[in-house]
Amino acid sequence: CMSLDEIGPTLLVLRQDIQQNVQRLQDLHARDSSKYATLTAIVIEEVEEGTSKKTNSCTRAIIWLARSINFSVHLLERLMKNPDSSLKKMVEEAYNSTLKPFHGWISSAAYRLQIVR
Numbered sequence: 001c002m003s004l005d006e007i008g009p010t011l012l013v014l015r016q017d018i019q020q021n022v023q024r025l026q027d028l029h030a031r032d033s034s035k036y037a038t039l040t041a042i043v044i045e046e047v048e049e050g051t052s053k054k055t056n057s058c059t060r061a062i063i064w065l066a067r068s069i070n071f072s073v074h075l076l077e078r079l080m081k082n083p084d085s086s087l088k089k090m091v092e093e094a095y096n097s098t099l100k101p102f103h104g105w106i107s108s109a110a111y112r113l114q115i116v117r
Contacts, residue, residue, distance in 0.1 A: 011091075013110060018068050021061035028058050071098040 029036045036042050043059050046052035052059035075094040082090065100108055 014068055014071065017064060021065050021068075024056070024061045025058055067099055067102060071095065074098050 025039075025042070028042060036045070039062055043052065043062065046057050046059045051057050054060070071094055074097060075091060078085070078090040078094055
């Protein structure tokens with residue numbers, strides 16, 4: 001049975017991505033907490049401004065947070081069902097079925113490097 005200490009280093013890149021996306025949302029909320037009280041309000045504002053598809057938009061941050069949660073759920077389900085399986089294999093399977101379809105070649109390579117560590 002593996003511990004969280006074994007899983008932690010493998011998911012460093014994911015954790016950093018989550019922190020950056022949460023920070024982006026917190027920064028916007030801090031600028032005007034009543035205007036940006038909900039995620040829906042943030043998305044509507046960015047769509048109306050035409051900025052929702054930009055790389056640093058909060059809309060994209062929300063999408064990537066949802067994808068990260070999906071990855072985490074898939075990984076935890078695999079860990080529960082197969083506690084004696086290879087952690088590397090389970091992370092790779094969860095990544096391939098959740099995040100990889102949305103990553104370009106460079107991002108995929110970065111994640112693969114983290115899995116190997």
